[in-house]
Amino acid sequence: MKMKSLRWSDDFMYQIILNHDRTYDGKFLTCVKSTGIYCLPSCPARKPLQKNIQFLPTEQAAIKAGFRICKRCRPDLFYRGENPDHTLFSEMLIRIRTNPDEIKSVTTMAKVCGISTTKLNELVRVHAHISPAELLCRERIHAASIALINANDRILDIGLSAGFDSEASFHRQFLCRMAMTPNAYRLLRESAKFSLKLPADYSAEDAWRYHLRDKNSLSERLEHQTLSRGLWVQGKPVLIHLTVDGGYAHCWWQDSDTLHQAGQLPAGVIIHQQVIRLLGLNTDISGFRSLTKSNKQVEKLLSPTRNIYIPLTATPFEALTWAIIGQQINLTFAASLRQALIELAGVEIPASDLKIHPTPLAISQLSPQQLSGIRFSRAKSEYLIAAAKAIVSGELNIDDLEFGSAIVAEKKLREIKGIGPWTARYTLMRGMGFADCVPVGDSGLHTALQQFYQLDKRPVAEEAERLMKPFIPFRTLATAYLWESLRKNHETES
Incomplete structure (x- = not known):
């Protein structure tokens, strides 16, 4: 078979690769004789002299000529229809997690x-x-936390094995992310209580306000500055109590031998993970504040406001449920629908009059008629049940999405019927803790942007995206501050 010929001159194609022109990707390949690799025209690598390049029309021709794939532009992925950056990021995570x-x-x-x-x-x-440094630290601490629970090695050895260069560095960074020392974390294997060290500027006000959006909640209660609510632990509802006092958050629960089963994580570890989320302790306040030195918009947004730590839901599914419920309705009605859902499908927590948020399995077994009976619209009923069924079937592995790519997570969520940009991004923000999300379409955000930029009218979706660009890579925090500005204005007007 005669090989396909190219219709452009070598001089023309050489100019294309010097310009890194993506529009010619897939139309020809640059094969470098000195290195033996083949690249896409848009490859960012430094270009050799034209005399050292052979242009070939197809990947098959390049392989047949003895060339191998470029590890930077990954033409093999391009020809398979995969996104090279998505694959590169995924492979990098696997490499770090395999050998931290x-x-x-x-x-x-x-x-x-x-x-x-x-x-x-x-x-x-x-x-x-x-940042890459923060990603490395996060993955090292995750590896160390597993070893602390599952092994009895010295804490220093565990830190070194996870990639930390000294015991001091390990302790400092572990405390920063996990809000307790490695030794205290190891005690979670048996304990029914723990304390978390809070940042000096931390206030529980934002967390309590978020978790008690419904003042008549069936699932959470705040009494004497102690939040009580249920958490799922190894498939069982557990009532926890959480109070903030003197620079620490104290958490305790009724221990049960049934929660300690061979091959499973101890209850304390699971509860610790969820409490960190509930309090928003992984919010990067200092990183956002540092932008004020070079960014006037950030300085303007932050100057009149205290630091905000963004509380998350206990699990990603809770955030997804809330997002679907909250589509195109006000907060009060959304809260009443959520509690009606918990009343219908939630589980009673032992030794309590509270109920716990239903699991995906419980919601997947509901009928649209049952949800319509508690004032869900037909569309909301179908969307929520479809999402729950996708999780139960394994089509949507929602609990793993927060530890991977935000782009992939949003794409996976939006593949589910009824989940659009606002629902997906709200879930990424409040359910997975991604730091650079813009919930485009959010009425409150658009109103706050109008006030912040003193616009004549509320921005549409495309304009809101543009107006949020100055806050990259902290648009989630910027959104929280803009929401807070609305609340403060409302209190002032009242």
Whole structure:
């Protein structure tokens, strides 16, 4: 069979690759004789002299000629219809999680990925909404936390095995992310209580306000500054009590031997994970504040306001449920629908008059007629049941999405019927803790943007996206501050 010929001159194609022109990806390949690799025309790698390049029309022709794939532009993924950056980020995470001590620094990470540190910074920011250094730290602490629970090795050895360069560094960074020391974390194997060290500027006001959006809640209660609510632990409802006092958050619950089963995480570990979320303790306040030095819009947004820590729901599914319920209705009605759902499908918590938020399985077994009977619209009923069924079937692995790519997470969510940009991004914000989300379509956000920028009318979706760009890579926090500005204005007017 005669090989397909190219219709452009070598001079023309060489100019295309010098311009990194993506519109010619898939139309020809650049094969570098000196290195033996083949690249897409848009490949960011430094270009060799034209005399050292052979242009070929197809991937099959390049392979037949003895060339191998470029690890930077990944033409093999392009020809399979996969996004190279998505795959690169996923493969990088697998590499870090498999051998956390192998990657000693951000520079090493870039070399392992075959990209520049500039490209790495952008890749991690777009997909994880944090910096490469923060990603490394997060994954090292995760590896260390598993070892602390499952092994009896010295704490120093566990820290070194996870990639930390000293015991002091391990303790400092573990405390920062987990709000307790490694030794205290290890005690969660048996304990029925723990305390979390809070930032000096932390106030529980935002957390309590968020979790008690419904003043007559059946699932949460605040008495004497102690929040009581149920958490799912190994498939069982557990009533926890949480209070903030003297720079610490104290959590306790009724221990049960049934929660300690071989091969499963201890109750304390699971409850710790969810309490960190409920209090919003992984909010990067200092990173956002640092932008005030160079960003006038951030300075204007933050100057009149105290620091805000963004509370999350106990699980991603809770946030998704709330987002679907809250589509195109006001907060009061949404709260009443949520509680009606908990009354219908929630489970009573032992030794309490509270109920716990229903599981995906429980909601998947409801009929649209049952939800219509508690004032759900037909569309909301179908969307919520469809999402629950997708989770139960394994089509949507919602609990794992927060530890991967935000882009992939949003795409997966939006594949479910009835989940659009606002619902998906709200879930990413409040259910998964991604730091750079814009819930476009949110009425409160659009009103706050109008006031903040002193616009004549509320911005439409495209304009809201543009107006939020100055707050990259902290648009989730910026959204929280804009919502807070609305609340304060309302209180002033009242």
